[in-house]
Amino acid sequence: MERILIFFGKLISVVSSATNLGAGATWPGEIALRLDPDILTPLSQKVRKGIILVAGTNGKTTTTLMLKTILERQGDSVIHNGSGANLLNGIVSSFIQHASWTGTIEADWGVFEVDENSLPIVIKSIKSIKLKVVIVLLNLFRDQLDRYGEVDVIAEKWRKLKFDCLIANADDPLIAEIARKAIKNVTFFGLDDPSQYMEKMEHATDSTFCPRCGTRLTYKGIYYSHIGDWSCPKCKNKRPALDISTWDYPLPGLYNRYNTLAAVATAKTVGIADQNIKQALQNFSPAFGRQEEFTVDGKKVKIFLSKNPAGFNESLRTVIQLDAKQILFVLNDRIPDGRDVSWIWDVDFEMLPENINIFVSGDRAYDAALRLKYAGIRDIRVINDIREAVQNDLYILPTYSAMLDVRKILTGKKIL
Amino acid sequence: MKIIIGWLYPDLMSTYGDRGNIICLTKRCQWRDIDVQAKNLTPESSNKDFTDCDIIIGGGAQDRQQGIVIADLLKRKKELAAMLEDGKVGLFVCGSPQLLGHYYETADQKKLPGLGIFDMATHSGFGKPRLIGNLVAKTDLGVIVGFENHSGRTYLGNVKPFGKVLTGFGNNGQDKTEGAWYKNCLATYSHGPLLPKNPHIADWLITKALEQKYHHSITLEKLDDSLEWQAHQFIVNNR
Structure with missing residues (x-):
């Protein structure tokens, strides 16, 4: 069945790009999903080594591109939604685009950025596979409130998720709490560099209250927004211990340090040696825009x-x-x-x-x-x-x- | 002349760029050499901190934060009611007007008490679509433009609406009323930075606050608002 859908999807993809209709990144998947809402399950089974999902408000595109770059450098082939189409239909589309016309999928890894609200359904679709599934949680900021809802609403959805292997940002209190509650062995990344502390807190901060008891958090230092070395004066909740906190960063900007740490922590988790990661990221060129x-x-x-x-x-x-x-x-x-x-x-x-x-x-x-x-x-x-x-x-x-x-x-x- | 602007619970009720209203009032005072101070009102503030303010500004909150806010406001109910009855100037946007009514229901249908200063109540929008989009309304102070995004449906009793909906949903999406106007307090579902694109409302608040404080009539110096009106007109033209 999925071979027919893949063929059909590829046909749509060709037609839409030839006729300049655009939206080639979502339509093949959208139509395949309408014919078979569960198509992601068999598609994801075809990947040989594992699936990596990256979610969070900011940094998804850069982090997944870094991971793709690292994995390809090891000689692995990667399916990736590089155009940023990060809903279910975008992910299915990238499988269809990667497949041959006869429906064969040759890939070692699937590396996908996933929209905040779509994370639950994507995880549900691929969780039946025997492969390694790694989830990376970057951060949660206010973003497009008319479309996504408020930060608390997304956090509530994420709290209900089941994870096997989790890489999470320790410096974001809400992310750290969700991760810690979900499983025991989270790999935490974060910064340990007081020279980068901000002088005063930014205005647009969302999670400055303890996710456990609601008390205002205190910070040893803030890197940006609500991201920093936090602790709760009342319930003693605090930033988890960091598994990785420094790297040779290929791009400027504090936020790219976090993206790099997330990608590196994930690459290490799937067994890639530090030296190989370093080589792969040396000449990293940024994602579009x-x-x-x-x-x-x-x-x-x-x-x-x-x-x-x-x-x-x-x-x-x-x-x-x-x-x-x-x-x-x-x-x-x-x-x-x-x-x-x-x-x-x-x-x-x-x-x-x-x-x-x-x-x-x-x-x-x-x-x-x-x-x-x-x-x-x-x-x-x-x-x-x-x-x-x-x-x-x-x-x-x-x-x-x-x-x-x-x-x-x-x-x-x-x-x- | 000096004005003190009190911003209600900025770290609990600042969801959609609410700071824009504070920045706007502050700048428009400074450009006219009116001494201005913006101060944050928090659960730690005293009742005097509240009553010392000449303009009170309320913004939008997520449901969880709104619960914390109303618990604190109810502790000061008597003082706040007396203050607003006495003609204190206020602007309440987004979710904060809900706090002024008799009660409001959250999205998950929990009924919470309000201050009961405005004769109105807010019902849960549970199971109904959120009311989202550009909002244009006609008021006695002129047309206002903004953006609304709320699930609650507010119904007015014996309080007059701030305006009549021209585009958008307003209080409940049914009766075309938008916001409420009681004494010197304006309430509107238009959220976040209402004032920058509505300089006439900003100046009305400043004028009223000065008149209340200094007990004589005030005419504000005119400012060059061409950019403000271009941004305003863009919404009117594209509604």
Whole structure:
């Protein structure tokens, strides 16, 4: 049965890309799922070594790409949803795309980023397989509340999950608590670097209360948002002991340290030697739109996807450290971005130094400009054509659909 | 002249960029050389900390946090009721208006008591769709634009609505009423940063607060609000 569905799915994939309909990353899987809602179960059985699922608000795409890079370097073949289609239909689609026309799937690993809300159904679909299933939990921040619901709602769903092998962020109190309650042998990653502590807490923090007793947490230090070395003054709950806390990081930005630690901890768990991991990550090139760099008219342009307050603050901090002279913010409010742009008021734009040229664009450019005005920035240029901003080396901070548009305009390609 | 803005429970009730209202009021005072102080009101604050404020701002909370908030507010019920009856200026957005009514039911149908200052009640939206989207309403202070995202359905008793829904759902998605207006307090389901795109409402709050405090009529200095109105108009045009 699944061979027929694979053939059918591949056909849809070819037709949709030939006719330029787009959405080739989700439609083959969507149709296969409508014909057989349980198709992921037999598909995932065909993978030889194991399945790795990465979930969390920020860092999924980069972490899975690192894992794919490491595994491929060992000579293994990997099925991966690299285009970021991370619902059930996207994962099924990546199996279909990887399969041959006769329905044969040759792969050692499946490495998938999974949407926060889809994690339960994806785990349920693959849990019957005998293979190793590794789950990586990165973090939980407020993100697209109109679509995903509030952080507590997602945490509640995750609390009910069953795990066998779990890699989790010890520095995120909610993630640490969910992991610790779920199984005994969690591999915890986190930072142990007081030189990176923030001077004061960011505004957009979600989990500053003890996930066990509700008391306000105290922090030895905060790395960003609510991520740090935490403890509860009342019930003595505290950050779990770290299994890994340092590595040779291939990308700038504190959040990429976490992505790297998550990928490395996972690679070690599946038996890859440190030295091999190091070699594989040495020349790691970022995922599309994530610190991706290219040259336009002789100018260097770097894109930092920035889609929620925690991620946005980290992008801002990183481009300021990189001494940005020109920044373009592109704010859209389409379905993939979330229709609600209220969250920009939770971003700490006040940290922007004075000597930077600021441009804004996108569907909601005026909202972005207004936010910047109230952050004390005087000279804000609202532009329709983003190419106007490419007069000098430029850092672009777009929301998700804006990032695709920016890539399309500057490189001719939306995704890969 | 000096204004003190009190922000209700920022680390419990700040879900959708609620800080925008505080930033907006603060800046609009500073740009006019009005002395302004924003202070956080928390469970640790005294009743005097509450009554010292000239404007009270309430935001949105998740259900769990809203429970903690109402427990603390009920302890100060007498003082808060007297304060608002006396004409204290307030803006309550998103979930915080629910706290002012007789009672409200959470998404999982738990009934919690409210302060009973506004004659209204909020019923659970259990089993019904969440009310999500851009919200445009006509009020006596002018048109307001915002974004709503709530499951609760609020029904007004003997309190007047803040406005009439032009686009969106408002209090309950049925009777076209949006928010509530009692004395100098405005309540609206438009959540988070209501004021930046509605500078007329921000200035109304500042004017009222100064008049209450200094007992004479106030005319605020005009500001260049062209960007504010462009952002406002974008929502009106695309509704």
